[in-house]
Amino acid sequence: MTITLHTWNTPNGRKISVALEEMALPYAVKTVNITKGEQHQPDFLRISPNNRIPAIVDADGPDGQPISVFESGAILLYLAEKTGKFLPASLRDRVPVLEWLMWQMGGFGPMPGQVHHFRTVEAEADRHYGLKRYSEETRRLYGVLDRRLAQVEYVAGDLSVADFAILGWAWRHERHQVSLAQFPNVRRWYDALFARPGVQRGFAVKLDDLA
Template sequence: MSITLYAWGTPNGRKVSVALEEMELPYTVQPVNIGRGDQFQPDFLRISPNNRIPAIVDTDGPDGQPISVFESGAVLLYLAEKTGKFLPKTLRERVPVLEWLMWQMGGFGPIPGQVHHFAALESAADRAYGLKRYSDETHRLYGVLDRRLAQTEFVAGELSVADFAILGWAWRHERHKVDLATYPNVQRWYAALFARPGVQRGFAVKLD
């Protein structure tokens, strides 16, 4: 079995490297330099038609045939299904994993990503409007996560791919202008995940 991870050192790239390490799957990394525009190269677009990282190619896909998977949430679900890890078997237990994975994909990623964008602008006026708008929403999302983690150890009960997805973005909390001490349940969860060897390996692997 051979999995190739096409990624760069971004939160979305880290989601998948963490999952691969936690699942103990053998893989190699093919860096996609998004600053240089590698994501627009025809070879990569055949794998990821949305010209976004991460994506994977698994030479031992379903029925033993190769398969490529793009979009980080789809990659996480594919790997979880493939290994039978970090995704509960019953539909009732699986629902919260899917809910929190979609929560990350739809909000806790796109919104903090806007903070990254506006913080980098040179115009003070442009920065001020954008940062307030998206910083307020980013803090709201951290609050949602904190309230959830006050009720459960991990976001969906048991450790799952939803945690890996959210961790990829919580890793950038300093760039979000967020002090995790403000959200003690998130801080506890974050520290517990980073105490895991698989998570540490996932963030240590060179993606760029």
């Protein structure tokens, strides 16, 4: 049976397409055009009550019964548990995966997302304040990531769902007005991930309605 990925071409959407490809799970894409407000439609709200993409419906869920999952971090953990891939079995080894996944969900996503927002604000005073505040915090987070990756190959040691989560946002570093040349360990990690066929397929799959 196939997983249905309800999504759009955003960092959070790309996290899941990359994970599905890396885990070799069959899936179908159902686009949710957030520029047209489709995330507010009743059918989508039934599986994603926070009206945010992505969400999945797994026809072959636990005990063989269908299940829907919303929030990208929860989806990544669900898929990892389902497949037994990219999430260590031992609690000790699992802790850094959970730490860095939560780091992404709580900071390295919301903060760069504010940079995206304030770059489009028309009022000069508001744009300047917002960009300064959130750009500084975004660069601080890139520094945290760079220092971590100076010690390990992947953020939790071995490749994990935490890497897929963070990569979805690092993919938009140019929008964050961040040069990866200033974060050489992030650059090395980023290039290594994008050399993986599964990651390439995950970013190549069409996640929007645009030609």
